[in-house]
Structure formats: C-alpha cells, structure tokens
Amino acid sequence: MKILADENMPYVEALFADVGEVVRVDxxxxxxxxxxxxxxxxxxxxxxxxxxxxxxxxQLQFVGSATIGMDHIxxxxxxxxxxxxxxxxxxxxxxxxxxxxxxMLELARRFEQPLKNKTVGIIGxxxxxxxxxxCLQAYGVKVLLHDxxxxxxxxxxxxxxxxxxxxxxxxxxxxxxxxxxxxHPTWYLFDEARLASLRPDCWLLNCCRGEVIDNRxxxxxxxxxxxxxLVLDVxxxxxxxxxxxxxxxxxxxxxxxxxxxxxxxxxxFMLYEALMAHLGLTAHKSMDELLPPLWSQQLNPASVPDENxxxxxxxxxxxxxxxxxxxxxxFLNHNGFDLMRKNHKHRREFSALxxxxxxxxxxxWVLKLGFSGVGL
Ligand SMILES: NC(=O)c1ccc[n+]([C@@H]2O[C@H](COP(=O)([O-])OP(=O)(O)OC[C@H]3O[C@@H](n4cnc5c(N)ncnc54)[C@H](O)[C@@H]3O)[C@@H](O)[C@H]2O)c1
Ligand SMILES: O=C(O)[C@H](O)[C@H](O)COP(=O)(O)O
Numbered sequence: 001m002k003i004l005a006d007e008n009m010p011y012v013e014a015l016f017a018d019v020g021e022v023v024r025v026d027x028x029x030x031x032x033x034x035x036x037x038x039x040x041x042x043x044x045x046x047x048x049x050x051x052x053x054x055x056x057x058x059q060l061q062f063v064g065s066a067t068i069g070m071d072h073i074x075x076x077x078x079x080x081x082x083x084x085x086x087x088x089x090x091x092x093x094x095x096x097x098x099x100x101x102x103x104m105l106e107l108a109r110r111f112e113q114p115l116k117n118k119t120v121g122i123i124g125x126x127x128x129x130x131x132x133x134x135c136l137q138a139y140g141v142k143v144l145l146h147d148x149x150x151x152x153x154x155x156x157x158x159x160x161x162x163x164x165x166x167x168x169x170x171x172x173x174x175x176x177x178x179x180x181x182x183x184h185p186t187w188y189l190f191d192e193a194r195l196a197s198l199r200p201d202c203w204l205l206n207c208c209r210g211e212v213i214d215n216r217x218x219x220x221x222x223x224x225x226x227x228x229x230l231v232l233d234v235x236x237x238x239x240x241x242x243x244x245x246x247x248x249x250x251x252x253x254x255x256x257x258x259x260x261x262x263x264x265x266x267x268x269f270m271l272y273e274a275l276m277a278h279l280g281l282t283a284h285k286s287m288d289e290l291l292p293p294l295w296s297q298q299l300n301p302a303s304v305p306d307e308n309x310x311x312x313x314x315x316x317x318x319x320x321x322x323x324x325x326x327x328x329x330x331f332l333n334h335n336g337f338d339l340m341r342k343n344h345k346h347r348r349e350f351s352a353l354x355x356x357x358x359x360x361x362x363x364x365w366v367l368k369l370g371f372s373g374v375g376l
Contacts, residue, residue: 004035005042008342009066010264011290012042015272019279028239028338032056042066042271045255046239046338050074054081062278066267068092068127068258069209071178084278088270090127092263094349094370096207097131099257100173101139101369102320103231105311106251107203111229114307115141121169123189124208125150125157128258129175138368139310144169148184166194171203178209192217203229207257210235215242222248233257239337246331253323254331254340261346265290300356313366318347 001020005012006027016022025034027047035041036056043049045067051074054060063085065073070087078085108115120136122129125147136143144165151159166172176186190204190213198204206213215236222228222245231251235241238255246252269287276283299316323344330336350370355363367373 001039002037003040003042004030004038006044006047006066009042009044009268010261010346011268014290015268015285016040016042016275019275019281035060040064040275042268043072045069045072048072048074049078049085051077054083062275064088064271064274066091066264066271069177071209086271086274088267091267091270092258092260093127093131094351095260095263095347096128096175096257097133097135098260098314098318098350098370099233099320100128100132100205100207100231101135102311102314102318103205103251104171104173104203105307105314106320107229107231108307109311110250113201115139115171116307118142118170118203119144119168120171120173121146121165123147123162123165123172123174124176124186125155125159126175128207129173132173132175135369138365138370140365163197166197167199170199170201171205172198173205174208174212176208176212178211186212188212188214190214190218192220195221198228201227201229203231205231205233207231207233210238210241215245219245219248239335241331241337243332246328251320251324252327252331253320254327254337254344256323256341256344259341259344259346260349261291262349262352264346299353310366313371314350317350317353 003016003020003022004025005022007024013022020040027044030047030053032053032055035053038057038060040062041049041060042064044065049063049072060083063073063078063083065087067087068089068091073085075085104115119142121144122133123146125133125145133143145157145159146162146165147159176189178187179185180187188211192214195217219242230249232249233253234255265287272285273283326340330340351372354372354374355366356374363373
C-alpha cells in the first residue's frame with residue numbers, strides 16, 4: 001500500500017510505516033502525476049484535493065486531512081468516486097483557543113487595557129471557539145457567543161445575534177469555517193459595513209480563514225480608525241498576505257494558531273485511527289508515546305497570577321511575540337509564508353506545564369485554563 005503524506009505532517013512514519021510504504025511530498029505543489037499510484041493520501045490545508053489532482057489515479061481509497069477546515073477538499077467529488085475521506089475535527093482546537101487567549105493578554109499588556117474588564121464575542125462556537133470560551137471563562141471574562149447553527153440545535157448555551165454581539169463586545173474573535181453557500185455563508189462575513197460598525201477601541205482577532213474578513217476593506221478602515229486593534233493569524237490570499245495591511249496589524253502570524261505539538265500529533269493520530277478503522281485493522285498505537293517532554297515540566301509559582309503574572313506564565317509555554325517578529329521579518333521573502341510554517345517550532349499547550357505546591361491559594365481558575373496541577 002502506498003501512502004503519500006505531506007512532508008510537514010509530523011509522526012507519519014511512527015504511525016503508518018507498518019501499514020504501508022510512506023512517501024513524503026510537498027503538499028502545496030502536489031501534482032496528478034505524483035498521486036497516480038497512491039492508495040492513501042494524507043494532506044494538510046495547503047493541498048486542493050479535487051478532480052484535477054486525482055485525474056490519473058484509479059486506486060485511491062482513503063484521503064485524510066490532518067486539519068479542522070475542509071474547504072480544500074472536494075467532498076462531492078470524493079463521494080462520487082467512492083473514496084473514503086476524513087479530517088481531524090477538534091485536533092488543534094486547544095491550540096487555537098490558547099493562541100487567541102494569549103493574544104488578548106498580549107494586547108491587554110501592550111495597550112494597558114485589562115482583559116478582565118472586557119466583553120469578548122466569539123463568532124462560531126464549535127471546537128476552537130469553545131476552547132477559547134473555556135480559557136476566558138476560567139479567567140472570569142464575560143463572553144457572548146454567536147452561532148446561528150448551534151443556536152437552533154440542542155446546545156444549551158446562550159447565543160446572540162451577530163449585530164447584537166458587535167454592538168456589545170469590546171473584543172471579537174472569529175472561529176467559523178469558510179463557506180460560500182448555505183444559510184449562513186462566512187465568506188467576507190466581515191465586509192466593509194460590518195467592519196465599520198465595530199465599537200470604538202474594538203479588538204478583532206481572526207484565527208479561522210483569511211477570507212472571512214475582506215482584507216482590503218480592513219486596510220481601508222485601519223487608515224481611518226487607529227483605535228481598532230488587530231490580531232491576524234490567517235490572511236486573504238495565503239500564502240501572499242496583503243503586504244500593505246501587515247504594518248497595521250498588532251499581532252501577525254503565518255497561520256500557525258493551531259500549531260501546537262499536541263494539536264499536530266492529535267491530527268495525525270486521528271487519521272491513523274480512521275485509516276485503521278477503514279482497513280478493518282486494530283489501532284494499537286497511542287498518542288502519548290509520540291510527544292517529548294516540555295523543556296520545563298513543572299513550575300512552582302510564587303503567587304496566584306494577576307493579569308501581568310498570568311501573561312508571564314503563559315509566555316513560559318508560548319511567547320507569541322516571537323512568531324509575530326519572525327512574521328514581520330520574513331513574510332515578504334520568497335516562499336516566506338510557507339517556510340515559516342514549515343520551519344515552525346511547534347509550541348506546547350498549557351497542559352504540558354504542571355503547577356506545583358502552590359501556597360494555599362485558589363488556583364482553580366488556572367487549572368481550568370488548562371494547566372496541569374501537582375499536589376495542589
Ligand atoms: N488558524 C488555524 O491554525 C486554524 C486551526 C484550526 C481551525 N481553523 C479554522 O477555524 C475553523 C473553525 O474551526 P472549529 O474547530 O472551531 O470548527 P467547528 O466546525 O468545530 O466550529 C465552527 C462553528 O462555526 C459555526 N458557524 C458556521 N457558520 C457560521 C456563521 N455564519 N456564523 C457563526 N457561526 C457559524 C458552526 O455552527 C460551528 O459551530 C475551521 O473551519 C478552520 O477553517 C484555523
Ligand atoms: O483547519 C485547520 O485545522 C488549520 O487551519 C490548520 O492548522 C492548518 O494547518 P496546515 O494543515 O496548513 O498545516
């Protein structure tokens with residue numbers, strides 16, 4: 001069995017080598033000729049899996065994408081061809097939730113506006129939106145949710161209309177899939193009119209797909225409104241972000257919000273489990289065997305963190321400023337965006353750090369954020 005796998009997907013050999021021959025490929029440049037004799041295709045968000053890519057292949061039986069987003073997979077075509085396909089829902093949700101939370105703490109410090117006093121609106125309350133909600137609520141920040149699909153499901157949470165969320169929220173974080181059709185399309189959800197309606201001093205974060213915000217309109221509005229603060233991990237037209245926009249973005253990264261080692265390992269592992277099920281085999285490997293220990297696994301904090309100390313604590317796990325700096329220095333280089341993603345040193349999630357022997361303080365909320373505890 002020939003397994004074609006993106007070169008930037010970790011742990012493929014560890015999990016798939018005894019299922020078949022693993023061949024690594026550059027997912028962005030993958031051609032129909034390379035796919036001709038593949039039985040299994042393991043991709044990331046940069047590979048368009050469609051009629052054109054699979055034109056020469058008659059034996060493909062399984063496509064796995066180690067991502068949450070599915071906008072690069074032509075699901076109708078794969079169904080037509082009777083090819084089994086899957087993604088990895090939720091694999092990097094914690095990473096994205098923690099990224100957005102850390103980004104808010106960074107803005108709070110930089111602009112001297114405590115996060116604790118703000119109301120945060122989450123648009124799209126699925127896996128990544130809920131992971132952010134968990135962090136914010138653990139820290140005691142007021143959260144409003146907008147998700148028209150979940151609002152009409154049996155989800156017990158309260159949801160508000162989009163316009164109400166925009167009117168009431170100081171911070172807005174986007175967590176929707178990119179869709180162009182259906183009852184609630186998200187393509188340019190934040191167009192010129194919506195951007196213009198953001199509250200004074202609003203912080204806008206996009207960790208889902210670049211095209212959910214009209215980037216030209218965003219650039220135009222930033223010329224007029226210095227009060228808006230922006231965190232963009234995703235960009236319209238990746239891998240070529242709009243160069244003029246970058247200097248106006250307060251935290252800018254190359255689509256790596258989901259790049260925790262745990263998230264990446266979980267993504268590959270979910271595909272391993274799905275392929276084994278598809279082949280009728282038992283998945284006997286475990287994800288825990290894959291992850292190395294954190295450089296420092298245990299910390300004995302001096303006091304329960306206030307917002308500044310909390311930021312210092314989360315920076316131990318992930319210093320977002322490093323990724324922002326690298327992005328500004330390199331995004332205009334040839335192939336810069338993709339190289340930053342390829343060479344990204346995946347961070348760890350909060351759970352990799354254990355807080356120990358805390359002197360009788362209430363650390364419950366820190367644990368609820370996702371840190372582990374020892375002897376607390
Ligand atoms: N930056 C990154 O590294 C990164 C990582 C993971 C996911 N993503 C992107 O984020 C998206 C969301 O991920 P997720 O795991 O939360 O997905 P999810 O499917 O768990 O949740 C998405 C939610 O959005 C809701 N939704 C759909 N249309 C909406 C609309 N018009 N308005 C409001 N809500 C709407 C859905 O009902 C769903 O609950 C993915 O599709 C992917 O494109 C980016
Ligand atoms: O949809 C997703 O899961 C994310 O956008 C994911 O982090 C994209 O990363 P990639 O597959 O391009 O490595």
